[in-house]
Amino acid sequence: MSGLVATLKRICSERDGRLGLAFTCLILVFALVGPLVSPDPNAIDIKARFAPPGVMHLLGTDNLGRDLMARTSVGTRYALTLAVMIVVISSVIGSLIGIVAGIAGGWVDRAVTAVFDIVNAFPPLILAFALIALYGKGSATFVLLVTVVFIPQFGRMARARAQTLRTLSFIEAERMLAVHPVTIVVRHYLPNVAGPIIVLASMNLPVVIAFEASLSFLGFGVQPPKSSLGTLIKDGFISINQSWWPTVAAALVLAIATLGATLLGEALRRVIDPKSAGVR
Amino acid sequence: MRMKLDRRTFLAGSSALAILPYIGFARAADRTNPIIALDADIGNLDPGNRVGTTEGNIIRSVCQTLVRFEPGKTSWTNDAAKEIKQISDTEFDFELNPGQMFTGGFGEMTADDVKYSFDRYINGDKSGKKLAYADDMEALKSVEVTGKYTGKLILKHPSAALWLIGICDASGAILSKKAVEQLGDKIATTLIGSGPMVLKEWRPKEQFVLAANPDYKGPYKAHFEEITGKIIPEHKTSFLSYQAKELDFTAFDADQLDTAKGLPDTKVIDIPGIDYTWIGINVEKGDLADIKVRQAIRWAIDVDAIIQGAYSGATSRAKTLLAPGLLGNWADAPLYTRDVAKAQALLAETGKTGLTFTFTCLNDATSLAVAQIAQANLAEVGITLTINAMDSGAYWALGADDASKDLELTLIPYTSKFDPSFQTQWFLASQIGLWNWQRWNSPEFDKLHQEGLETLDKAKREAIYINMQKLLDESASCIWITHGRNFFVDAAWLKPMFLPNGKDWQFEFFDKA
Numbered sequence: 001m002s003g004l005v006a007t008l009k010r011i012c013s014e015r016d017g018r019l020g021l022a023f024t025c026l027i028l029v030f031a032l033v034g035p036l037v038s039p040d041p042n043a044i045d046i047k048a049r050f051a052p053p054g055v056m057h058l059l060g061t062d063n064l065g066r067d068l069m070a071r072t073s074v075g076t077r078y079a080l081t082l083a084v085m086i087v088v089i090s091s092v093i094g095s096l097i098g099i100v101a102g103i104a105g106g107w108v109d110r111a112v113t114a115v116f117d118i119v120n121a122f123p124p125l126i127l128a129f130a131l132i133a134l135y136g137k138g139s140a141t142f143v144l145l146v147t148v149v150f151i152p153q154f155g156r157m158a159r160a161r162a163q164t165l166r167t168l169s170f171i172e173a174e175r176m177l178a179v180h181p182v183t184i185v186v187r188h189y190l191p192n193v194a195g196p197i198i199v200l201a202s203m204n205l206p207v208v209i210a211f212e213a214s215l216s217f218l219g220f221g222v223q224p225p226k227s228s229l230g231t232l233i234k235d236g237f238i239s240i241n242q243s244w245w246p247t248v249a250a251a252l253v254l255a256i257a258t259l260g261a262t263l264l265g266e267a268l269r270r271v272i273d274p275k276s277a278g279v280r
Numbered sequence: 281m282r283m284k285l286d287r288r289t290f291l292a293g294s295s296a297l298a299i300l301p302y303i304g305f306a307r308a309a310d311r312t313n314p315i316i317a318l319d320a321d322i323g324n325l326d327p328g329n330r331v332g333t334t335e336g337n338i339i340r341s342v343c344q345t346l347v348r349f350e351p352g353k354t355s356w357t358n359d360a361a362k363e364i365k366q367i368s369d370t371e372f373d374f375e376l377n378p379g380q381m382f383t384g385g386f387g388e389m390t391a392d393d394v395k396y397s398f399d400r401y402i403n404g405d406k407s408g409k410k411l412a413y414a415d416d417m418e419a420l421k422s423v424e425v426t427g428k429y430t431g432k433l434i435l436k437h438p439s440a441a442l443w444l445i446g447i448c449d450a451s452g453a454i455l456s457k458k459a460v461e462q463l464g465d466k467i468a469t470t471l472i473g474s475g476p477m478v479l480k481e482w483r484p485k486e487q488f489v490l491a492a493n494p495d496y497k498g499p500y501k502a503h504f505e506e507i508t509g510k511i512i513p514e515h516k517t518s519f520l521s522y523q524a525k526e527l528d529f530t531a532f533d534a535d536q537l538d539t540a541k542g543l544p545d546t547k548v549i550d551i552p553g554i555d556y557t558w559i560g561i562n563v564e565k566g567d568l569a570d571i572k573v574r575q576a577i578r579w580a581i582d583v584d585a586i587i588q589g590a591y592s593g594a595t596s597r598a599k600t601l602l603a604p605g606l607l608g609n610w611a612d613a614p615l616y617t618r619d620v621a622k623a624q625a626l627l628a629e630t631g632k633t634g635l636t637f638t639f640t641c642l643n644d645a646t647s648l649a650v651a652q653i654a655q656a657n658l659a660e661v662g663i664t665l666t667i668n669a670m671d672s673g674a675y676w677a678l679g680a681d682d683a684s685k686d687l688e689l690t691l692i693p694y695t696s697k698f699d700p701s702f703q704t705q706w707f708l709a710s711q712i713g714l715w716n717w718q719r720w721n722s723p724e725f726d727k728l729h730q731e732g733l734e735t736l737d738k739a740k741r742e743a744i745y746i747n748m749q750k751l752l753d754e755s756a757s758c759i760w761i762t763h764g765r766n767f768f769v770d771a772a773w774l775k776p777m778f779l780p781n782g783k784d785w786q787f788e789f790f791d792k793a
Contacts (some may be wrong), residue, residue, distance in 0.1 A: 044656045046589040063535075063645075064589050064652060219643055224652050224667050238516040238645045241539045 010271045017267030023260025030253070031080050034073020041070035042225040050243040060245045062235060071227040072249050076257065078222065079229055082143065083208040087201045090147045094154025095197055099189050101155070102162025103181070112159070116152035124149050124211065132220050142221055146208055157200055161193045195272045202265035206258035213254055229254045313506040314774050314790060317518035317530035319644075320672045321485050321511045325471040327453040328400055328411030331676045333695050333783050334509075336450040341490060341787040343453035343473035344389070344498060346374055347443070351777050351789040354698050356448045359498050360389060360474070362429075369438035369736070370421075376429040381495050382474045386456040389474050391431040395423040396457035398433075401446075406464075412679070412714055415705040416451035417442065418733055437734040440741070441699040449697065449784075476502040476788035485511055485673070490787055503791040513672050514644050519769070528771040533646060534594025537767060545772040547793075551782035553595070553764030554603040556703065557693040559639075559654065561757050564719045565688050567635055572626045574756035577689070578616050580623035580661045581654050581759055590649035595765040600749045601703055603763040607738065608700040608745025613753065623661045636664040640678075641691035643669035650691055650761065665689070682713040690717050693764075695783045700745045704729050707752060718757040725751045 011017035035041070038058075045065035053060045059068035101112035122130075128145050135141045165171055165188060174184050209229075215221035216230025224231070229250050236246030323331030327339050340348075348359035358364065360380060365373045380389040401417035404410050419439030424432040435442065446452055459472040471479045476498065480491040487510045492502040510527065512518040518530040523543065532540055540548045559581065561574050568574060587597050600613035627635075639654060641647040648669055655665040678684045694715075696703050705711065708729055709721040725748055732744040752758055766782030777789035 042656065044585070044589070044653060046585045046653075049589060064649060219669065224648060224669075225655055235645070238514070239535070241536055 007268070007271055011264070011267045014267060014270075016263045017270075020260050020263025020265070020267055023256050024264050027076060027080070027253070027257045027260055030073055031077035034069060035077060038070030038073060039067045041066060041074045041227055043067070050239070052243070053245055059249045060243065062232075062246050063239050063242070068232070068246055068249055072229070072232060072253055075222075075227040075229045075232055075250065076253055078226070079209045079212050079254075079257065082139065082146075082212055083205050086143055086146045086150065086208050087204050089143070090150035090204075091154045091197050091201045093147070094151040095158040095190075095193055097151065098155035098158025098160075099162045099185060099193060102159040103166055103185070103189070105163075105166075109159070112155065116155055119148060119152050125214075128215055128220065137220055137223055139222070142212065142215065146211060150204060150208075153204070154197060154200060157196055158193045161196065162189055165189055165192055199265070199269040199272050202261070202268045205265065206261035209254070209261065210258050229257075311528065313504050313508065314528040314771075315508045315510060315526070316776075317512045317521065317527050318509045319511075319513050319515060319518070319531065320676070322469075322482060322488060323673065323676055324468045325479075326405075326411075326467045327397075327450050327455070328405070328413050329468070330413065330450060331679065333785075337785045337787060338479060338488070338490065339450040339453050339471065339473075340475075340784070341477040341502070342471050342475050342479050342493075343450075343455065344380065344475045345448055345452040345454065346394070347448055347452075348498075348500060349448050349779060349784075349786065351786060352779065354444065354779060356443070357499075359500065360394075360454055367432075370435040372433040372435075373426075374431055374433065377497060378429055380474045380497050382456040382459060382472055383478050383493065383495065384459065384472050386459040386462075386472055389454060389456070390428050391425040393457050394431055394454055395425050396460070397453065397455045398423045401451065410710075413451045415708070415710075416446040416449065416702070418705075420446070438736045439733060440736055441701045441733060444699045445697045445702040476500050477507075480506070487511060500788050502788045507787050507790060513642075516645055522769055528774050529776050530769060532767050532769055533592075534765060534767060535592035537592075537594060540767065540769050543769065546769050547772060549766075549768040549770065549776075549782075551766040551768075551778075551780070552605075553762075553766055553783075554606055554696040554698075554781050555694060555764045555783060556598060556601055556603065556696060557691065557761045557764060558598070559650075559759040559761065560687075560690045560692045560718045561759070562684075562687050562690075562717065562719050563755065563757050565686070567630075567632055568637070568688060570630055570632070571756055572630045573632065573635065576623040576626035576630075576661065577658065577663065578756050578759050579619045579626065580663070581657050582618040583759065583761055584617070585657070586650050586653050586761060589653050590646050591762060594767075595762045598760040598763045600760060601707075601752060601758070602700050602745060602749065603696065606696070606698070606700055606703075608732075608742050608749070610746045610749045613749065616759070618657070620660055627661060627663075633662065634664075635662065636666065637688040638668050639665045639689045639691070640668045640670065640675070640687055642675050642693070643671055647691050647693075654689070678717065679715050684713070684717040685719070687717050691761075692717060696763075696781055697784075698779075698781070700741075701729065701733050704732065704745065704748055707748075718755075720752075720755050720757045722751055722755065 011021055043066060048061050048065035049063055051057050051061040057067050057069060059072060062068055097112055101109045127149060131145045132141055171188060212221055213230035216228040217234045221230055222228035232250035233247055236250060240247060318334050320332050320334045322335055325335055330336055330339060344360035346361040346364060347356040349356050360376055361374045362377045363375045367373060376389060376391060382389060398417060398420060401411055401414045402420060419435045419437060419442040421434045421436040426432060456472050460467055463470055476493055476496050477490040478493045479488060481489040487508055490507045492505050515531055515533045518527060519532040519536050521527045522530045561568050563569060583597055587593060599615050600610045602609045639651050641651045651667045655667060658665050694706060706715045707720060708726050712719050712721060728744050728748045732741055735741050770776050773793055775791045775793040777786040778784055
């Protein structure tokens with residue numbers, strides 16, 4: 001707990017960190033509280049279509065008269081949930097695979113690296129289209145897709161750390177003493193890998209949020225009537241001649257979410273992993 | 281290399297950026313050949329198996345027909361034919377103009393080519409498979425060749441529709457026998473004609489270019505050297521491109537009308553539609569086979585809200601298949617105004633709960649809005665809809681190889697022609713697996729369709745088509761949405777041309793204003 005407080009204090013000690021934290025908190029509050037204080041995000045009210053921001057609808061309404069405050073906050077909650085879920089799953093799986101590859105070396109290492117290379121060889125959007133063609137549109141496909149894309153990143157970082165640790169004398173000593181490999185992994189590898197992985201995870205959060213918005217914008221992400229920041233921007237863009245606020249509201253939220261997460265991630269890196277902070 | 285940003289560089293850069301938009305304007309103003317937008321790509325260039333209006337419009341400009349629609353009218357005059365003589369109600373003699381050459385070195389058009397082209401509708405393609413548009417020529421019994429340029433059209437029965445939807449239209453395109461035999465399956469992607477234009481280029485999902493055919497010998501020479509058609513499925517996008525002066529002509533959605541009226545150097549064209557958009561219900565599929573479920577869906581969906589929400593109230597609601605003004609319009613057709621209680625009562629009678637269906641539609645903004653309103657409406661009566669929005673290529677491919685058999689509810693926009701038999705043919709049993717996505721099979725409807733084709737008396741035909749619409753209504757397989765309204769913007773310098781339905785564009789008659 002004291003470590004967390006100390007980290008927060010160090011993040012707050014710099015301007016970018018404070019800004020990132022403030023934006024992230026703002027978005028979190030919006031995503032958590034917005035849906036609770038807004039009407040049903042899918043309730044259609046044709047008579048109220050394209051209503052401007054006002055008391056009844058804080059962010060106005062869309063082309064079907066749906067409350068944009070509700071839809072934007074639900075879309076933000078959805079984006080954040082997916083981003084956190086994907087980053088956690090891919091970091092856990094990627095770290096374990098990377099540690100195993102780093103410790104085992106030899107053909108296991110080469111095979112894992114080759115698989116990572118194959119996954120990385122596909123541009124994410126092309127891979128997305130291929131997986132969507134195979135498994136159809138929807139949240140499950142999206143989670144699977146982005147998790148697959150991110151596993152190599154975490155895997156490579158964990159592998160590199162594991163390779164370094166493997167040659168260190170205290171690891172060698174424990175191995176000589178016949179300490180169970182799982183114990184060694186839990187006791188030494190995971191704590192050493194955790195720092196950089198957490199930093200990488202925080203840096204990947206905005207990437208996932210933006211990727212989800214991109215896919216939804218292209219019609220491959222969230223399916224109607226659910227809302228996502230990407231579909232809100234697209235729907236707003238289509239009706240930009242009638243009303244500008246749907247696009248602006250969703251784009252602003254997306255910008256704040258990604259900027260906040262990026263600044264916070266950078267600050268976290270400087271705090272947790274100061275050695276790599278200078279590397280751009 | 282390092283770039284130094286000084287005041288002079290900054291000013292030069294700013295000036296360049298400032299004049300950038302005007303370069304676009306200058307390019308638009310300098311254009312001598314129009315660039316237009318189409319919302320669907322070419323699917324199949326075989327006239328008898330064409331998919332939609334895009335191919336129909338291209339085929340009519342690239343191929344010759346015996347007689348051609350006059351500019352903007354449903355009346356026609358001779359094109360490939362030098363003369364057509366009516367011998368009786370069921371026999372016509374024709375004589376071709378000599379020297380009409382097919383492009384690609386496929387030689388001169390002869391009466392053999394006419395017979396070959398029309399026989400495909402009678403006998404099917406080379407494997408005997410019925411052509412998708414075979415019913416356009418249903419009345420044609422045979423074509424007899426009597427000379428190099430002369431022949432006879434023999435009809436099975438008198439037909440009011442044959443000329444209007446068959447001979448004059450894309451189905452009446454005269455193909456080169458030699459070319460079709462040589463091309464084989466490539467006929468779907470290669471169009472050899474002898475008409476006013478040639479298909480110079482086609483880049484799938486991007487654009488096609490029609491060029492004036494210098495060898496065209498008929499009376500309707502194309503006015504432009506080239507017309508470029510950009511494939512832009514979304515009207516909102518093409519409208520924005522038009523505003524950016526990247527296009528000279530495009531259709532646009534009703535909700536953009538006010539914006540369109542305010543555009544400079546632009547003409548706004550507004551044509552009441554005769555097309556028909558409806559929600560088709562697959563009567564063979566699971567719980568939808570129960571007519572009470574279909575009736576419940578019909579009562580539950582708020583078509584008036586769809587008209588307001590998806591079409592911005594700019595078009596009127598349809599209540600039957602044939603649009604007002606067309607022969608056979610059923611003026612007294614029942615109007616199903618949303619009644620949730622009735623819908624729930626019907627569902628209760630069936631004892632079915634937790635119904636879940638898929639709603640398939642195109643992935644344009646209007647279709648998605650319709651889908652979401654229907655989804656919300658049906659949710660209120662306990663029916664869950666999953667929306668399956670498809671791009672136009674995949675969507676229209678459902679019209680082949682029985683791909684439509686798994687559809688449940690589908691938003692279908694079909695275009696109309698000027699004879700009611702064209703509209704009714706898609707609901708025949710023979711169209712199941714092709715374009716009858718309801719898979720509704722009514723022998724009585726089929727019989728009436730045949731009677732309508734064989735009847736020349738206008739009043740009798742009117743009664744026949746009204747009866748057919750009554751049968752459709754009883755089936756509860758169709759929820760009529762709108763006959764549409766066609767809005768176009770075109771650059772003041774351009775004069776587009778289309779038939780009165782607003783959908784059949786006559787590229788060969790596009791001209792400078």
